[in-house]
Amino acid sequence: MSVFAIETQSSDTRARTGSLATAHGIVKTPVFMPVGTLGTVKALSPEEISACGAQIILGNTYHLYLRPGCDVIDIFAGLHGFMNWNAPILTDSGGFQIFSLAKMAKITTDGYAFQSHIDGSRHLISPEDAVDIQLRLNSDILMCLDQCISYPAEEKEAQGAHELTLDWASRCQKQIQARNPGQNLLFGIVQGGMYPHLRRLSARGLAELDFPGYAVGGLSVGEPVALMHEMARSTLPLLPENKPRYVMGVGRPEDLVEMTGFGVDMFDCVMPTRNARNGQLFTAFGKINISNAKFRTDTGPIEPGCTCYTCQNFSRAYLQHLYRTREILAYRLNTIHNIHYYTALMGQMRSAIEKDRFLTFRDDFYRKRHP
Amino acid sequence: MSVFAIETQSSDTRARTGSLATAHGIVKTPVFMPVGTLGTVKALSPEEISACGAQIILGNTYHLYLRPGCDVIDIFAGLHGFMNWNAPILTDSGGFQIFSLAKMAKITTDGYAFQSHIDGSRHLISPEDAVDIQLRLNSDILMCLDQCISYPAEEKEAQGAHELTLDWASRCQKQIQARNPGQNLLFGIVQGGMYPHLRRLSARGLAELDFPGYAVGGLSVGEPVALMHEMARSTLPLLPENKPRYVMGVGRPEDLVEMTGFGVDMFDCVMPTRNARNGQLFTAFGKINISNAKFRTDTGPIEPGCTCYTCQNFSRAYLQHLYRTREILAYRLNTIHNIHYYTALMGQMRSAIEKDRFLTFRDDFYRKRHP
Numbered sequence: 228m229s230v231f232a233i234e235t236q237s238s239d240t241r242a243r244t245g246s247l248a249t250a251h252g253i254v255k256t257p258v259f260m261p262v263g264t265l266g267t268v269k270a271l272s273p274e275e276i277s278a279c280g281a282q283i284i285l286g287n288t289y290h291l292y293l294r295p296g297c298d299v300i301d302i303f304a305g306l307h308g309f310m311n312w313n314a315p316i317l318t319d320s321g322g323f324q325i326f327s328l329a330k331m332a333k334i335t336t337d338g339y340a341f342q343s344h345i346d347g348s349r350h351l352i353s354p355e356d357a358v359d360i361q362l363r364l365n366s367d368i369l370m371c372l373d374q375c376i377s378y379p380a381e382e383k384e385a386q387g388a389h390e391l392t393l394d395w396a397s398r399c400q401k402q403i404q405a406r407n408p409g410q411n412l413l414f415g416i417v418q419g420g421m422y423p424h425l426r427r428l429s430a431r432g433l434a435e436l437d438f439p440g441y442a443v444g445g446l447s448v449g450e451p452v453a454l455m456h457e458m459a460r461s462t463l464p465l466l467p468e469n470k471p472r473y474v475m476g477v478g479r480p481e482d483l484v485e486m487t488g489f490g491v492d493m494f495d496c497v498m499p500t501r502n503a504r505n506g507q508l509f510t511a512f513g514k515i516n517i518s519n520a521k522f523r524t525d526t527g528p529i530e531p532g533c534t535c536y537t538c539q540n541f542s543r544a545y546l547q548h549l550y551r552t553r554e555i556l557a558y559r560l561n562t563i564h565n566i567h568y569y570t571a572l573m574g575q576m577r578s579a580i581e582k583d584r585f586l587t588f589r590d591d592f593y594r595k596r597h598p
Numbered sequence: 599m600s601v602f603a604i605e606t607q608s609s610d611t612r613a614r615t616g617s618l619a620t621a622h623g624i625v626k627t628p629v630f631m632p633v634g635t636l637g638t639v640k641a642l643s644p645e646e647i648s649a650c651g652a653q654i655i656l657g658n659t660y661h662l663y664l665r666p667g668c669d670v671i672d673i674f675a676g677l678h679g680f681m682n683w684n685a686p687i688l689t690d691s692g693g694f695q696i697f698s699l700a701k702m703a704k705i706t707t708d709g710y711a712f713q714s715h716i717d718g719s720r721h722l723i724s725p726e727d728a729v730d731i732q733l734r735l736n737s738d739i740l741m742c743l744d745q746c747i748s749y750p751a752e753e754k755e756a757q758g759a760h761e762l763t764l765d766w767a768s769r770c771q772k773q774i775q776a777r778n779p780g781q782n783l784l785f786g787i788v789q790g791g792m793y794p795h796l797r798r799l800s801a802r803g804l805a806e807l808d809f810p811g812y813a814v815g816g817l818s819v820g821e822p823v824a825l826m827h828e829m830a831r832s833t834l835p836l837l838p839e840n841k842p843r844y845v846m847g848v849g850r851p852e853d854l855v856e857m858t859g860f861g862v863d864m865f866d867c868v869m870p871t872r873n874a875r876n877g878q879l880f881t882a883f884g885k886i887n888i889s890n891a892k893f894r895t896d897t898g899p900i901e902p903g904c905t906c907y908t909c910q911n912f913s914r915a916y917l918q919h920l921y922r923t924r925e926i927l928a929y930r931l932n933t934i935h936n937i938h939y940y941t942a943l944m945g946q947m948r949s950a951i952e953k954d955r956f957l958t959f960r961d962d963f964y965r966k967r968h969p
């Protein structure tokens with residue numbers, strides 16, 4: 228029995244709606260997953276995350292493995308109990324953070340050796356370890372350990388990374404089967420740099436392993452937007468149609484709209500949360516910077532008509548004051564609005580797909596931004 | 599008609615309960631007022647402030663006058679609308695912050711000249727200005743501009759400060775009467791350093807002016823605790839029995855218990871909020887530091903039996919993790935518990951006074967802390 232069911236298929240794009248069953252509930256797709264790096268979506272309580280419309284959040288295995296450490300999370304039988312979040316959680320494998328944050332990271336066919344960016348302590352993480360750690364977090368969706376590469380990368384490097392990632396995917400799958408975990412779902416990750424034929428080999432190899440879901444990794448790593456879209460557009464059809472498809476670390480609202488049209492079901496990105504903490508707020512008419520002088524005496528909400536807690540209760544003038552004085556409440560109120568914006572955007576797309584009006588929605592989306 | 603009504607008088611101490619009517623509702627006394635320096639009780643939403651049991655908050659006139667400035671707050675017809683807090687607000691006069699924070703502060707018989715600690719801009723604030731600014735904030739309770747002095751201070755300096763403060767109190771009163779403000783209440787402030795005979799002169803002079811409430815200022819400025827308590831104890835009986843009495847900037851839970859016994863009705867202090875942000879949490883058994891290694895795997899709440907949101911939902915282990923990783927949520931959850939602790943302590947005292955069991959409560963309070 229499949230955990231993923233496609234509910235509507237757009238007739239003139241590859242966009243579709245679906246539902247993904249996890250141990251902590253159903254996720255309606257396409258979906259955006261706010262990033263909760265350290266067991267908290269920065270500045271929000273669990274109730275606020277839900278009230279913002281988020282159905283599922285992402286945790287970072289590398290960070291949680293280092294702090295608080297699996298021994299602490301074990302006591303709570305996983306991340307849900309630890310952070311008091313009772314809805315689904317997806318965790319990454321840790322590979323991307325080891326690659327981008329850890330010190331002295333070395334990769335071998337057996338995994339990563341690295342030193343903690345916090346205290347310099349030494350660690351080894353094999354594909355099997357990555358699965359075990361994520362099972363200890365009791366993630367609803369686990370990701371296979373993969374090898375991330377920089378952009379640009381030589382074809383030879385991209386090929387090596389794809390081959391290692393595919394080998395590790397097989398090892399991760401064996402590990403989770405050996406652990407007999409019940410409802411925890413393991414997703415494979417397509418690599419291959421910006422080389423379509425490598426992406427094709429990667430997707431084909433993963434599809435043969437028959438994962439309950441697939442991710443496209445290695446995008447949004449510095450390549451031009453057009454190339455990122457092209458890589459996603461060409462890779463997606465190579466993945467099994469009836470499985471959830473997740474593009475990792477993407478992106479801007481425009482990216483979500485484009486990629487939903489390519490048939491992507493799941494997204495995550497730090498943009499709404501990080502930008503909120505930098506005073507950048509998303510609206511249907513584009514981004515605004517709350518510290519802009521013109522908002523100093525503005526009694527209106529961030530976005531007229533927005534139903535988020537922040538817009539229902541506070542003015543741009545107050546938010547500017549909080550932001551300029553670096554008050555803690557600023558980060559929370561800004562984050563609430565931005566997450567709400569992202570989840571509302573996904574909700575509007577789901578609704579448009581259900582009515583088979585996705586292209587109309589897409590046109591409206593751009594018209595509001597560029598009137 | 600008086601805005602303050604004493605409801606119960608303890609038979610064996612001077613403790614009493616009462617209710618203070620303001621334009622934004624009734625305040626049950628004795629009461630603790632959390633400090634909301636810049637139009638936000640740091641890290642909390644207005645709903646959380648209320649949920650913590652706070653009835654009234656304190657705003658800092660000096661800070662709000664500089665940022666966002668009265669012109670912004672005017673647009674919202676006061677601080678309540680600006681910050682979306684619909685319960686009572688007391689503001690200080692700004693004198694203490696000018697004295698302790700501003701640059702190049704100079705005092706004359708006409709008020710303070712100073713430069714902003716933010717941008718160096720020059721300002722002059724007379725007693726009349728202090729009233730006008732607080733009326734623009736639409737504070738429910740305004741404080742007279744006073745002259746603060748350091749500890750220790752020579753008698754001559756303390757005498758000068760008391761005399762100037764008394765003169766300014768008269769000017770502030772004339773100003774608020776001229777403005778005909780309706781329900782905004784202006785409180786006088788007793789000064790006089792650590793000199794009981796000056797405090798007596800100050801209290802007597804203020805009492806003759808017949809304010810709707812009185813504050814004892816100039817305490818908790820570095821003097822020994824015993825001296826602070828003695829000054830409060832001896833000054834309180836000199837103030838009109840039937841008016842609310844407020845000791846400014848005090849203090850520790852022990853200080854609140856002692857001074858409630860002296861007949862103090864109102865308190866404010868940054869301690870619960872500031873300590874929360876430093877990981878120090880109040881409990882009936884004394885303070886704990888959440889970063890203490892022994893809490894790393896502690897699944898219990900900060901304080902067993904505490905009904906605050908934090909204790910109802912999160913463990914010491916999670917709070918330690920958030921605090922150690924400097925997550926924004928740490929400051930909020932810690933602040934919620936500490937404010938709740940302070941307001942619950944005041945509620946327990948009101949209840950004990952109503953049952954004429956205040957001394958029993960006081961004994962229990964100390965027994966728990968020093969078993």
Ligand SMILES: [Zn+2]
Binds near residue numbers: 533534537564567
């Ligand atoms: Zn909003």
Ligand SMILES: [Zn+2]
Binds near residue numbers: 905907934938
């Ligand atoms: Zn508590």
